[in-house]
Amino acid sequence: MLRKALGLLIVTFILASAAGVYAAEPETASFTIKVQSSGDVRVTPDMAQMWIGVQTDAETASEALAENNRIVGRLTEIFVQYTRPEVVKTSEFNLYRRERWDSETQRSVPDGFTIRHVFEVAVFDLEKVAQLMDDITAAGANIIYGLQYGLQEPSTARAEAYANAVAKAKEQAQALAEAAGGTTPVLEKLEETYYYGPVYAAEGGAGVSENATAFMPGQLKVSVSIEATFRSQLTVDN
Structure with a gap:
Protein backbone atom coordinates (compact mmCIF):
# COMPACT_ATOMS: atom_id res chain seq x y z
CA MET A 1 0.00 0.00 0.00
CA LEU A 2 2.83 2.33 0.91
CA ARG A 3 4.67 1.48 -2.31
CA LYS A 4 1.55 2.22 -4.41
CA ALA A 5 1.06 5.59 -2.71
CA LEU A 6 4.72 6.44 -3.26
CA GLY A 7 4.39 5.60 -6.97
CA LEU A 8 1.36 7.86 -7.36
CA LEU A 9 3.25 10.65 -5.63
CA ILE A 10 6.19 10.33 -8.05
CA VAL A 11 3.88 10.36 -11.12
CA THR A 12 2.06 13.42 -9.79
CA PHE A 13 5.37 15.19 -9.21
CA ILE A 14 6.56 14.45 -12.77
CA LEU A 15 3.32 15.73 -14.32
CA ALA A 16 3.43 18.86 -12.20
CA SER A 17 7.04 19.48 -13.18
CA ALA A 18 6.23 19.08 -16.89
CA ALA A 19 3.33 21.49 -16.57
CA GLY A 20 5.61 23.97 -14.86
CA VAL A 21 8.18 23.75 -17.64
CA TYR A 22 5.49 24.23 -20.29
CA ALA A 23 4.10 27.24 -18.48
CA ALA A 24 7.57 28.74 -18.28
CA GLU A 25 7.80 28.83 -22.10
CA PRO A 26 5.01 31.14 -23.29
CA GLU A 27 4.16 31.28 -26.99
CA THR A 28 5.78 34.16 -28.85
CA ALA A 29 3.46 36.32 -30.95
CA SER A 30 4.23 36.82 -34.64
CA PHE A 31 3.21 39.57 -37.01
CA THR A 32 3.40 40.24 -40.73
CA ILE A 33 5.22 43.07 -42.45
CA LYS A 34 4.21 44.21 -45.94
CA VAL A 35 6.48 46.51 -47.90
CA GLN A 36 6.67 47.85 -51.43
CA SER A 37 9.93 48.64 -53.16
CA SER A 38 11.36 49.26 -56.59
CA GLY A 39 14.59 48.57 -58.40
CA ASP A 40 16.13 50.44 -61.33
CA VAL A 41 18.97 49.56 -63.66
CA ARG A 42 20.49 51.77 -66.35
CA VAL A 43 22.00 50.03 -69.33
CA THR A 44 23.50 50.98 -72.66
CA PRO A 45 21.20 50.15 -75.61
CA ASP A 46 22.38 47.71 -78.24
CA MET A 47 19.79 48.28 -80.96
CA ALA A 48 17.85 51.02 -82.68
CA GLN A 49 14.48 51.02 -84.39
CA MET A 50 13.06 53.55 -86.82
CA TRP A 51 10.45 53.97 -89.52
CA ILE A 52 11.69 54.81 -93.00
CA GLY A 53 9.71 55.27 -96.18
CA VAL A 54 8.75 57.33 -99.17
CA GLN A 55 5.69 59.24 -100.30
CA THR A 56 5.16 59.86 -104.00
CA ASP A 57 2.56 61.99 -105.76
CA ALA A 58 1.47 61.77 -109.39
CA GLU A 59 -1.48 62.45 -111.65
CA THR A 60 -2.27 58.74 -111.98
CA ALA A 61 -2.04 55.85 -109.55
CA SER A 62 0.26 53.90 -111.88
CA GLU A 63 2.70 56.81 -112.12
CA ALA A 64 2.74 57.26 -108.35
CA LEU A 65 3.29 53.53 -107.86
CA ALA A 66 6.09 53.33 -110.41
CA GLU A 67 8.01 56.17 -108.79
CA ASN A 68 7.39 54.75 -105.33
CA ASN A 69 8.63 51.31 -106.35
CA LYS A 89 9.11 44.83 -92.62
CA THR A 90 6.44 46.99 -94.21
CA SER A 91 4.47 48.81 -91.53
CA GLU A 92 2.37 51.04 -93.79
CA PHE A 93 1.25 51.04 -97.41
CA ASN A 94 -1.43 53.48 -98.51
CA LEU A 95 -2.70 54.58 -101.90
CA TYR A 96 -5.31 57.29 -101.99
CA ARG A 97 -6.68 59.87 -104.38
CA ARG A 98 -6.04 63.46 -103.50
CA GLU A 99 -8.67 66.14 -103.85
CA VAL A 118 6.89 52.87 -94.83
CA PHE A 119 9.21 50.21 -93.40
CA GLU A 120 9.96 49.35 -89.79
CA VAL A 121 13.73 48.84 -89.56
CA ALA A 122 15.89 47.56 -86.69
CA VAL A 123 19.64 48.18 -86.61
CA PHE A 124 22.04 46.41 -84.24
CA ASP A 125 25.20 48.41 -84.86
CA LEU A 126 24.47 51.83 -83.39
CA GLU A 127 27.55 53.36 -84.96
CA LYS A 128 25.93 52.84 -88.37
CA VAL A 129 22.68 54.67 -87.65
CA ALA A 130 23.97 58.08 -88.76
CA GLN A 131 25.37 56.76 -92.03
CA LEU A 132 22.14 54.86 -92.69
CA MET A 133 20.21 58.11 -92.36
CA ASP A 134 22.49 59.80 -94.86
CA ASP A 135 22.22 56.98 -97.38
CA ILE A 136 18.44 56.59 -97.30
CA THR A 137 17.93 60.34 -97.60
CA ALA A 138 20.19 60.43 -100.63
CA ALA A 139 18.22 57.50 -102.09
CA GLY A 140 14.96 59.44 -101.92
CA ALA A 141 13.43 58.59 -98.54
CA ASN A 142 11.22 61.46 -97.40
CA ILE A 143 9.59 59.74 -94.40
CA ILE A 144 11.86 59.15 -91.39
CA TYR A 145 10.49 59.10 -87.86
CA GLY A 146 10.41 57.30 -84.53
CA LEU A 147 14.12 56.73 -83.92
CA GLN A 148 14.23 54.79 -80.65
CA TYR A 149 16.81 52.72 -78.82
CA GLY A 150 16.39 49.44 -76.98
CA LEU A 151 17.77 46.12 -75.78
CA GLN A 152 17.82 42.93 -77.76
CA GLU A 153 17.68 40.84 -74.58
CA PRO A 154 16.44 42.73 -71.48
CA SER A 155 16.30 39.70 -69.15
CA THR A 156 19.72 40.32 -67.57
CA ALA A 157 18.90 43.93 -66.74
CA ARG A 158 15.48 42.89 -65.45
CA ALA A 159 17.04 40.30 -63.13
CA GLN A 174 14.28 44.73 -41.12
CA ALA A 175 13.88 48.35 -40.04
CA LEU A 176 10.18 47.86 -39.32
CA ALA A 177 10.80 44.64 -37.41
CA GLU A 178 13.43 46.27 -35.22
CA ALA A 179 11.15 49.24 -34.56
CA ALA A 180 8.39 46.86 -33.44
CA PRO A 185 11.89 38.97 -40.69
CA VAL A 186 11.46 35.94 -42.93
CA LEU A 187 10.16 36.40 -46.48
CA GLU A 188 6.81 34.65 -47.03
CA LYS A 189 5.40 36.13 -50.24
CA LEU A 190 6.71 38.15 -53.16
CA GLU A 191 4.78 39.71 -56.05
CA GLU A 192 5.75 41.88 -58.99
CA THR A 193 3.47 44.90 -59.30
CA TYR A 194 5.12 46.81 -62.14
CA TYR A 195 7.70 46.30 -64.87
CA TYR A 196 9.06 48.78 -67.37
CA GLY A 197 11.75 47.46 -69.65
CA PRO A 198 11.38 49.13 -73.02
CA VAL A 199 12.65 47.25 -76.01
CA TYR A 200 12.44 50.40 -78.10
CA ALA A 201 12.67 53.46 -75.90
CA ALA A 202 15.59 55.54 -74.74
CA GLU A 203 15.26 57.61 -71.60
CA GLY A 204 15.22 61.23 -72.62
CA GLY A 205 15.12 60.39 -76.31
CA ALA A 206 17.94 60.51 -78.81
CA GLY A 207 20.22 63.49 -78.68
CA VAL A 208 21.92 65.01 -81.71
CA SER A 209 25.56 66.05 -81.66
CA GLU A 210 27.23 68.81 -83.67
CA ASN A 211 26.89 66.76 -86.85
CA ALA A 212 23.38 66.63 -88.25
CA THR A 213 23.36 62.84 -88.50
CA ALA A 214 25.38 61.87 -85.43
CA PHE A 215 23.16 60.50 -82.68
CA MET A 216 23.69 59.88 -78.97
CA PRO A 217 21.49 57.04 -77.71
CA GLY A 218 22.05 57.69 -74.00
CA GLN A 219 21.02 54.94 -71.57
CA LEU A 220 17.89 52.92 -70.96
CA LYS A 221 16.22 52.53 -67.58
CA VAL A 222 14.73 49.17 -66.63
CA SER A 223 12.40 49.44 -63.62
CA VAL A 224 10.47 46.94 -61.51
CA SER A 225 8.25 47.28 -58.46
CA ILE A 226 7.44 44.51 -56.00
CA GLU A 227 5.31 43.86 -52.95
CA ALA A 228 6.85 41.62 -50.29
CA THR A 229 5.33 40.04 -47.19
CA PHE A 230 7.54 39.07 -44.25
CA ARG A 231 6.89 37.46 -40.86
CA SER A 232 8.62 38.42 -37.63
CA GLN A 233 8.42 37.13 -34.05
CA LEU A 234 8.09 39.45 -31.08
CA THR A 235 10.97 39.05 -28.67
CA VAL A 236 10.37 37.92 -25.08
CA ASP A 237 10.90 41.45 -23.77
CA ASN A 238 7.97 42.62 -25.89
Missing part, protein backbone atom coordinates in the same frame (compact mmCIF):
# COMPACT_ATOMS: atom_id res chain seq x y z
CA ARG A 70 11.76 52.82 -107.88
CA ILE A 71 12.74 54.53 -104.63
CA VAL A 72 11.68 51.59 -102.45
CA GLY A 73 13.94 49.34 -104.51
CA ARG A 74 16.90 51.57 -103.70
CA LEU A 75 15.93 51.69 -100.02
CA THR A 76 15.71 47.92 -99.64
CA GLU A 77 19.17 47.55 -101.17
CA ILE A 78 20.48 49.96 -98.54
CA PHE A 79 18.65 48.25 -95.67
CA VAL A 80 20.40 44.91 -96.20
CA GLN A 81 23.76 46.68 -96.02
CA TYR A 82 23.03 47.81 -92.47
CA THR A 83 20.86 45.11 -90.92
CA ARG A 84 19.33 41.66 -91.32
CA PRO A 85 16.51 41.25 -93.86
CA GLU A 86 14.22 39.57 -91.33
CA VAL A 87 14.07 42.70 -89.16
CA VAL A 88 12.85 44.90 -92.03
CA ARG A 100 -8.60 69.90 -103.93
CA TRP A 101 -11.26 72.53 -103.51
CA ASP A 102 -12.36 74.20 -106.73
CA SER A 103 -13.49 77.72 -105.92
CA GLU A 104 -15.28 78.10 -109.26
CA THR A 105 -17.45 75.00 -108.94
CA GLN A 106 -17.48 75.16 -105.13
CA ARG A 107 -16.72 71.49 -104.76
CA SER A 108 -13.83 69.04 -104.35
CA VAL A 109 -12.24 67.78 -107.55
CA PRO A 110 -9.64 65.01 -108.15
CA ASP A 111 -6.03 66.16 -107.89
CA GLY A 112 -3.91 63.06 -108.49
CA PHE A 113 -2.80 60.14 -106.35
CA THR A 114 -0.49 59.63 -103.39
CA ILE A 115 1.29 56.48 -102.25
CA ARG A 116 3.00 56.04 -98.88
CA HIS A 117 5.22 53.03 -98.26
CA GLU A 160 19.40 42.95 -61.73
CA ALA A 161 16.47 45.29 -61.15
CA TYR A 162 14.66 42.49 -59.28
CA ALA A 163 17.70 41.94 -57.07
CA ASN A 164 17.83 45.65 -56.22
CA ALA A 165 14.12 45.73 -55.40
CA VAL A 166 14.30 42.66 -53.15
CA ALA A 167 17.34 44.03 -51.31
CA LYS A 168 15.47 47.27 -50.61
CA ALA A 169 12.41 45.33 -49.44
CA LYS A 170 14.52 43.36 -46.97
CA GLU A 171 16.07 46.55 -45.61
CA GLN A 172 12.65 48.11 -45.09
CA ALA A 173 11.26 44.98 -43.43
CA GLY A 181 10.72 44.78 -31.29
CA GLY A 182 10.65 41.77 -33.57
CA THR A 183 13.17 39.25 -34.81
CA THR A 184 14.80 39.20 -38.22
Whole structure:
Protein backbone atom coordinates (compact mmCIF):
# COMPACT_ATOMS: atom_id res chain seq x y z
CA MET A 1 0.00 0.00 0.00
CA LEU A 2 2.83 2.33 0.91
CA ARG A 3 4.67 1.48 -2.31
CA LYS A 4 1.55 2.22 -4.41
CA ALA A 5 1.06 5.59 -2.71
CA LEU A 6 4.72 6.44 -3.26
CA GLY A 7 4.39 5.60 -6.97
CA LEU A 8 1.36 7.86 -7.36
CA LEU A 9 3.25 10.65 -5.63
CA ILE A 10 6.19 10.33 -8.05
CA VAL A 11 3.88 10.36 -11.12
CA THR A 12 2.06 13.42 -9.79
CA PHE A 13 5.37 15.19 -9.21
CA ILE A 14 6.56 14.45 -12.77
CA LEU A 15 3.32 15.73 -14.32
CA ALA A 16 3.43 18.86 -12.20
CA SER A 17 7.04 19.48 -13.18
CA ALA A 18 6.23 19.08 -16.89
CA ALA A 19 3.33 21.49 -16.57
CA GLY A 20 5.61 23.97 -14.86
CA VAL A 21 8.18 23.75 -17.64
CA TYR A 22 5.49 24.23 -20.29
CA ALA A 23 4.10 27.24 -18.48
CA ALA A 24 7.57 28.74 -18.28
CA GLU A 25 7.80 28.83 -22.10
CA PRO A 26 5.01 31.14 -23.29
CA GLU A 27 4.16 31.28 -26.99
CA THR A 28 5.78 34.16 -28.85
CA ALA A 29 3.46 36.32 -30.95
CA SER A 30 4.23 36.82 -34.64
CA PHE A 31 3.21 39.57 -37.01
CA THR A 32 3.40 40.24 -40.73
CA ILE A 33 5.22 43.07 -42.45
CA LYS A 34 4.21 44.21 -45.94
CA VAL A 35 6.48 46.51 -47.90
CA GLN A 36 6.67 47.85 -51.43
CA SER A 37 9.93 48.64 -53.16
CA SER A 38 11.36 49.26 -56.59
CA GLY A 39 14.59 48.57 -58.40
CA ASP A 40 16.13 50.44 -61.33
CA VAL A 41 18.97 49.56 -63.66
CA ARG A 42 20.49 51.77 -66.35
CA VAL A 43 22.00 50.03 -69.33
CA THR A 44 23.50 50.98 -72.66
CA PRO A 45 21.20 50.15 -75.61
CA ASP A 46 22.38 47.71 -78.24
CA MET A 47 19.79 48.28 -80.96
CA ALA A 48 17.85 51.02 -82.68
CA GLN A 49 14.48 51.02 -84.39
CA MET A 50 13.06 53.55 -86.82
CA TRP A 51 10.45 53.97 -89.52
CA ILE A 52 11.69 54.81 -93.00
CA GLY A 53 9.71 55.27 -96.18
CA VAL A 54 8.75 57.33 -99.17
CA GLN A 55 5.69 59.24 -100.30
CA THR A 56 5.16 59.86 -104.00
CA ASP A 57 2.56 61.99 -105.76
CA ALA A 58 1.47 61.77 -109.39
CA GLU A 59 -1.48 62.45 -111.65
CA THR A 60 -2.27 58.74 -111.98
CA ALA A 61 -2.04 55.85 -109.55
CA SER A 62 0.26 53.90 -111.88
CA GLU A 63 2.70 56.81 -112.12
CA ALA A 64 2.74 57.26 -108.35
CA LEU A 65 3.29 53.53 -107.86
CA ALA A 66 6.09 53.33 -110.41
CA GLU A 67 8.01 56.17 -108.79
CA ASN A 68 7.39 54.75 -105.33
CA ASN A 69 8.63 51.31 -106.35
CA ARG A 70 11.76 52.82 -107.88
CA ILE A 71 12.74 54.53 -104.63
CA VAL A 72 11.68 51.59 -102.45
CA GLY A 73 13.94 49.34 -104.51
CA ARG A 74 16.90 51.57 -103.70
CA LEU A 75 15.93 51.69 -100.02
CA THR A 76 15.71 47.92 -99.64
CA GLU A 77 19.17 47.55 -101.17
CA ILE A 78 20.48 49.96 -98.54
CA PHE A 79 18.65 48.25 -95.67
CA VAL A 80 20.40 44.91 -96.20
CA GLN A 81 23.76 46.68 -96.02
CA TYR A 82 23.03 47.81 -92.47
CA THR A 83 20.86 45.11 -90.92
CA ARG A 84 19.33 41.66 -91.32
CA PRO A 85 16.51 41.25 -93.86
CA GLU A 86 14.22 39.57 -91.33
CA VAL A 87 14.07 42.70 -89.16
CA VAL A 88 12.85 44.90 -92.03
CA LYS A 89 9.11 44.83 -92.62
CA THR A 90 6.44 46.99 -94.21
CA SER A 91 4.47 48.81 -91.53
CA GLU A 92 2.37 51.04 -93.79
CA PHE A 93 1.25 51.04 -97.41
CA ASN A 94 -1.43 53.48 -98.51
CA LEU A 95 -2.70 54.58 -101.90
CA TYR A 96 -5.31 57.29 -101.99
CA ARG A 97 -6.68 59.87 -104.38
CA ARG A 98 -6.04 63.46 -103.50
CA GLU A 99 -8.67 66.14 -103.85
CA ARG A 100 -8.60 69.90 -103.93
CA TRP A 101 -11.26 72.53 -103.51
CA ASP A 102 -12.36 74.20 -106.73
CA SER A 103 -13.49 77.72 -105.92
CA GLU A 104 -15.28 78.10 -109.26
CA THR A 105 -17.45 75.00 -108.94
CA GLN A 106 -17.48 75.16 -105.13
CA ARG A 107 -16.72 71.49 -104.76
CA SER A 108 -13.83 69.04 -104.35
CA VAL A 109 -12.24 67.78 -107.55
CA PRO A 110 -9.64 65.01 -108.15
CA ASP A 111 -6.03 66.16 -107.89
CA GLY A 112 -3.91 63.06 -108.49
CA PHE A 113 -2.80 60.14 -106.35
CA THR A 114 -0.49 59.63 -103.39
CA ILE A 115 1.29 56.48 -102.25
CA ARG A 116 3.00 56.04 -98.88
CA HIS A 117 5.22 53.03 -98.26
CA VAL A 118 6.89 52.87 -94.83
CA PHE A 119 9.21 50.21 -93.40
CA GLU A 120 9.96 49.35 -89.79
CA VAL A 121 13.73 48.84 -89.56
CA ALA A 122 15.89 47.56 -86.69
CA VAL A 123 19.64 48.18 -86.61
CA PHE A 124 22.04 46.41 -84.24
CA ASP A 125 25.20 48.41 -84.86
CA LEU A 126 24.47 51.83 -83.39
CA GLU A 127 27.55 53.36 -84.96
CA LYS A 128 25.93 52.84 -88.37
CA VAL A 129 22.68 54.67 -87.65
CA ALA A 130 23.97 58.08 -88.76
CA GLN A 131 25.37 56.76 -92.03
CA LEU A 132 22.14 54.86 -92.69
CA MET A 133 20.21 58.11 -92.36
CA ASP A 134 22.49 59.80 -94.86
CA ASP A 135 22.22 56.98 -97.38
CA ILE A 136 18.44 56.59 -97.30
CA THR A 137 17.93 60.34 -97.60
CA ALA A 138 20.19 60.43 -100.63
CA ALA A 139 18.22 57.50 -102.09
CA GLY A 140 14.96 59.44 -101.92
CA ALA A 141 13.43 58.59 -98.54
CA ASN A 142 11.22 61.46 -97.40
CA ILE A 143 9.59 59.74 -94.40
CA ILE A 144 11.86 59.15 -91.39
CA TYR A 145 10.49 59.10 -87.86
CA GLY A 146 10.41 57.30 -84.53
CA LEU A 147 14.12 56.73 -83.92
CA GLN A 148 14.23 54.79 -80.65
CA TYR A 149 16.81 52.72 -78.82
CA GLY A 150 16.39 49.44 -76.98
CA LEU A 151 17.77 46.12 -75.78
CA GLN A 152 17.82 42.93 -77.76
CA GLU A 153 17.68 40.84 -74.58
CA PRO A 154 16.44 42.73 -71.48
CA SER A 155 16.30 39.70 -69.15
CA THR A 156 19.72 40.32 -67.57
CA ALA A 157 18.90 43.93 -66.74
CA ARG A 158 15.48 42.89 -65.45
CA ALA A 159 17.04 40.30 -63.13
CA GLU A 160 19.40 42.95 -61.73
CA ALA A 161 16.47 45.29 -61.15
CA TYR A 162 14.66 42.49 -59.28
CA ALA A 163 17.70 41.94 -57.07
CA ASN A 164 17.83 45.65 -56.22
CA ALA A 165 14.12 45.73 -55.40
CA VAL A 166 14.30 42.66 -53.15
CA ALA A 167 17.34 44.03 -51.31
CA LYS A 168 15.47 47.27 -50.61
CA ALA A 169 12.41 45.33 -49.44
CA LYS A 170 14.52 43.36 -46.97
CA GLU A 171 16.07 46.55 -45.61
CA GLN A 172 12.65 48.11 -45.09
CA ALA A 173 11.26 44.98 -43.43
CA GLN A 174 14.28 44.73 -41.12
CA ALA A 175 13.88 48.35 -40.04
CA LEU A 176 10.18 47.86 -39.32
CA ALA A 177 10.80 44.64 -37.41
CA GLU A 178 13.43 46.27 -35.22
CA ALA A 179 11.15 49.24 -34.56
CA ALA A 180 8.39 46.86 -33.44
CA GLY A 181 10.72 44.78 -31.29
CA GLY A 182 10.65 41.77 -33.57
CA THR A 183 13.17 39.25 -34.81
CA THR A 184 14.80 39.20 -38.22
CA PRO A 185 11.89 38.97 -40.69
CA VAL A 186 11.46 35.94 -42.93
CA LEU A 187 10.16 36.40 -46.48
CA GLU A 188 6.81 34.65 -47.03
CA LYS A 189 5.40 36.13 -50.24
CA LEU A 190 6.71 38.15 -53.16
CA GLU A 191 4.78 39.71 -56.05
CA GLU A 192 5.75 41.88 -58.99
CA THR A 193 3.47 44.90 -59.30
CA TYR A 194 5.12 46.81 -62.14
CA TYR A 195 7.70 46.30 -64.87
CA TYR A 196 9.06 48.78 -67.37
CA GLY A 197 11.75 47.46 -69.65
CA PRO A 198 11.38 49.13 -73.02
CA VAL A 199 12.65 47.25 -76.01
CA TYR A 200 12.44 50.40 -78.10
CA ALA A 201 12.67 53.46 -75.90
CA ALA A 202 15.59 55.54 -74.74
CA GLU A 203 15.26 57.61 -71.60
CA GLY A 204 15.22 61.23 -72.62
CA GLY A 205 15.12 60.39 -76.31
CA ALA A 206 17.94 60.51 -78.81
CA GLY A 207 20.22 63.49 -78.68
CA VAL A 208 21.92 65.01 -81.71
CA SER A 209 25.56 66.05 -81.66
CA GLU A 210 27.23 68.81 -83.67
CA ASN A 211 26.89 66.76 -86.85
CA ALA A 212 23.38 66.63 -88.25
CA THR A 213 23.36 62.84 -88.50
CA ALA A 214 25.38 61.87 -85.43
CA PHE A 215 23.16 60.50 -82.68
CA MET A 216 23.69 59.88 -78.97
CA PRO A 217 21.49 57.04 -77.71
CA GLY A 218 22.05 57.69 -74.00
CA GLN A 219 21.02 54.94 -71.57
CA LEU A 220 17.89 52.92 -70.96
CA LYS A 221 16.22 52.53 -67.58
CA VAL A 222 14.73 49.17 -66.63
CA SER A 223 12.40 49.44 -63.62
CA VAL A 224 10.47 46.94 -61.51
CA SER A 225 8.25 47.28 -58.46
CA ILE A 226 7.44 44.51 -56.00
CA GLU A 227 5.31 43.86 -52.95
CA ALA A 228 6.85 41.62 -50.29
CA THR A 229 5.33 40.04 -47.19
CA PHE A 230 7.54 39.07 -44.25
CA ARG A 231 6.89 37.46 -40.86
CA SER A 232 8.62 38.42 -37.63
CA GLN A 233 8.42 37.13 -34.05
CA LEU A 234 8.09 39.45 -31.08
CA THR A 235 10.97 39.05 -28.67
CA VAL A 236 10.37 37.92 -25.08
CA ASP A 237 10.90 41.45 -23.77
CA ASN A 238 7.97 42.62 -25.89
